[in-house]
Amino acid sequence: MKFIASSLLILASTLIAVGLSEIGYRLILQSEVPERFAYADAGQVEVFDQSHWLFDQETGYAYPPGRKIAHTAIREGKVVSCTLIDVINERGNIGPIEGDYANADLKIAVFGDSWSAFSQNGLTWTDILQRKLSEHTDRSVHVLNFGRDGYGILQMFDLAARELPVWNPDIAVFAFITNDLARVRTWRAIIERNGTHDRILTTFRADPNPASLEGTYDTFLVHADATHEWCLEARKAGVRDEVVRAVEAKYQRARRVGGERPADLFATNLSYLWNRVRHGDPFHGVPDRFDFPTLEIAGYNEDERFVQALNKIRSHSSEKLLFHMAIYPEVKEQTEYILNFNEESLLRSLLELTRFPVIETLENTETPVENPERMNSAPDNYHPSIWGMELYADALIEGLERGGFLESIPN
Secondary structure, three states: OHHHHHHHHHHHHHHHHHHHHHHHHHHHHHHHOHHHHOOOOOOEEEEEOOOOOEEEOOOEEEOOOOOOEEEEEEEOOEEEEEEEEOOEOOOOOEOOOOOOOOOOOEEEEEEEOHHHHOOEOOEOHHHHHHHHHHHHHOOOEEEEEEEOOOOOHHHHHHHHHHHHHHHOOOEEEEEEOHHHHHEOOOEEEEEEEOOEEEEEEEEOOOOOOOOOOOOOEEEEOEOOOOOHHHHHHHHHHOOOOHHHHHHHHHHHHHHHHHOOOOOOOOOOOOOHHHHHHHHOOOOOOOOOOOOOOEOOOOOHHHOHHHHHHHHHHHHOOOEEEEEEOOOHHHHHHOOOOOOOHHHHHHHHHHHHHHOOOEEEOHHHOOOOOOOHHHHEEEOOEEEEOHHHHHHHHHHHHHHHHHOOOOOOOOO
């Protein structure tokens, strides 16, 4: 009887300890990644007047060359900011075109995600790279920016397989963040009504006109009447007019269709701590707010399109490099990669399959980085600030120098 009582006491103590550990870990998660547990603020709405994207069967989407797009921010029914986005250049890439590509001494093509497509004060980190590298080498350098928001490794290689033979750069750089490793291919479908852009859908099928909206997500709110001219007048008036009401109603409809599903801090059917121990990811199996799927393969050799793209890329004469862009949490922790188990497997696969030289951020940056939060564009946005862009450009230049990749530039 005493043995049974002792066993029950030990079991109860263990359960209490596990429960307290789970509670403590959930509180830590909530403080570190509050966005996973919160709904979007319905009081603030942002809207474009037309799409940033054009459907592309092969690579998911393209940026419309030279398109200017009005961006409006609405808070509590009032227009609070108006921005005319003018960053898509005539090539359909992000950032200004500086210099003559055809006659440059060194030609570089960068394939990346939103970290490369992200613009601050009209500049991307690849623009800063071009300027710094020109000064560093005292030669003419031209950098092509093939950064595309939402891209993962798969689509970077899809795009490179198509563009390398067109541009023939000396160096091709695949600039990726850790999250890119497990991203699936996505497409952007532009749904029109009455000749205007009505919805911008992110889909996981190469279909420009999805018959069913199941498995699609509104990428960003778009409303044709939300022009830059209207925005300026509405901000001055400071009232909720017909366009604002229409935009708010459209936001609520899209929000319901998108089905926001933040993680549940009080869920009783799972353990975030066990997920972290077992899978390397506390949110394993937990739908994200928009529930984007991730790659369910152990290695890129399982993706036939990737293998075909890699073979085309290998056959091109350019030097090929992988550049890992460590983001703020990684820089703060002084660890190049913060990986879950799936990402770890995919990274190993990427290195083994490509055999491309790898340039890493921290290996080519003086560490510890003082006040690493400076690299973020905003407290809640890890995309790079101008300071962060310079950090990445400097790290890549240092890696290129150490690897001897700049020695062949013509004198």
